[in-house]
Amino acid sequence: MRAAVVAGLGSWLPPRVVTNDELIARLDTTDEWIRSRIGVVTRHVIEPGAATSDLSVEAARRALRSAGVPGVGGVILATTTPDRPCPATAPEIASRLGLIDVPAFDIAAVCTGFVYGLGVGAGLITAGIADSLLVVGGDAYSTILNPQDRTTSVIFGDGAGAVVLRAGSPDEPGALGPFDLGSDGRLADLITVRAGGSRQRSSRDVVPPPGDEFFQMEGRQVFANAVARMSEASRNAVKRQGWAASEVDRVIAHQANVRILDAVSAELDVPRDRFVSNITDVGNTSAASIPLALAHGVRTGELRAGQKVLLTAFGGGLTWGATTLVWPELSLAE
Structure with a gap:
């Protein structure tokens, strides 16, 4: 039997850092509110002219170096902020990495996109369609946020993370375990950018209502759904792997906000100190959230070879998902 095995990991954050002080200078909020409700102190944002592909290429290069390979057989990009509505951004990322004639495509599942x-990627490898792949989570949310909206501008940051997957056996470290994935399109309006698609066409003849070009989120309903769905998916994935929740050494959950992480910890009855978190320094980075947290865990020593790891995420769509793996021996490449 073939399995998809994590063989390399890379991450990239744009150099520019935006502090809470910079935001409260123009928004009706306070540093205490942002820290206590969201858990963010700083976030990274791209400079004018930069794009999601720039972040993703840097993260992917580091993942390839971490794996010690010059290339892979395909690229999957999870993003909500593609460089353009058409075409997909993944082919450009592949070409900039020197990967020509390989399959490359985008996945739009918002913050669940990386999972x-x-x-x-695991399906393509286990089916024998690919022997190796790059899975990239990259987002530049600063490009779709309303700078005057205090409910979203304080939450999100930009960044990218990537892993190299290779074919291997199900019993080796790094092999991805069973997945639990789901969606509920009835609640699509809870997390959305309404304008710019085929429903509200990008046209000089159709002027969208003010604000529809920006990201919007119904915070309270999103909170309840995020906790319930991430907890449910996590329980299912752990059970299918044959583990008990108490056996999980590290949880890498989507870094939505600290209160959601606290609530998921309580729901799963997994101690909060087993949750790797970097939201304080980078904010909610959407599809980049989990790979950036993985890299953070490796750097800090919280994530070590042999640990049983749970990955879980929730995002727009609504979408959610979880999977498991035993963390392999690997190093980061800067």
Whole structure:
């Protein structure tokens, strides 16, 4: 039997850092509110002219160096902020990495995108369609946020993370375990950018209502759904792997906000100190959230070879998902 095995990991954050002080100078909020409700102190944002592909290429290069390979057989990009509505951004990332004539495509599952990408990549590898792949989570949310909206501008940051998947055996460290994935399109309006698609066409003849070009989120309903769905998916994935929740050494959950992480910890009855978190320094980075947290865990020593790891995420769509793995021996490349 073939399995998809994590063989390399890379991450990239744009150099520019935006502090809470910079935001409260123009928004009706306070540093105490942002820290206590969201858990963010700083976030990274791209400079004008930069794009998601720039972040993703840097993260992917580091993942390839971490794996010690010059290339892979395909690229999957999870993103909500593609460089352009058409075409997909993944082919450009592949070409900039020197990967020509390989399959490359985008996945749009918002903050769940990276877990969905891992699932798709695992399916391609186990089916024998690919022997190796890059799965990238990259987002530049600063490009779709309303700078005057204090409910979203304080939460999100930009960044990218990537893993190299290779074919291997199910019993080796790094092999991705069973997936639990789901969606509920009835609640699509809870997390959305309404304008710019085929429903509200990008046209000089159709002027969208003010604000529809920006990201919007219904915070209270999102909170309740995020906790319930991440907890449910996590329990299912752990059970399918044959583990008990108490056996999980590290949880890498989507870094939505600290209160959601606290609530998921309580729901799963997994101690909060087993949750790797970097939201304080980078904010909610959407599809980049989990790979950036993985890299953070390796750097800090919280994530070590042999640990039983749970990955879980929730995002727009609504979408959610979880999977498991035993963390392999690997090093980061800067």
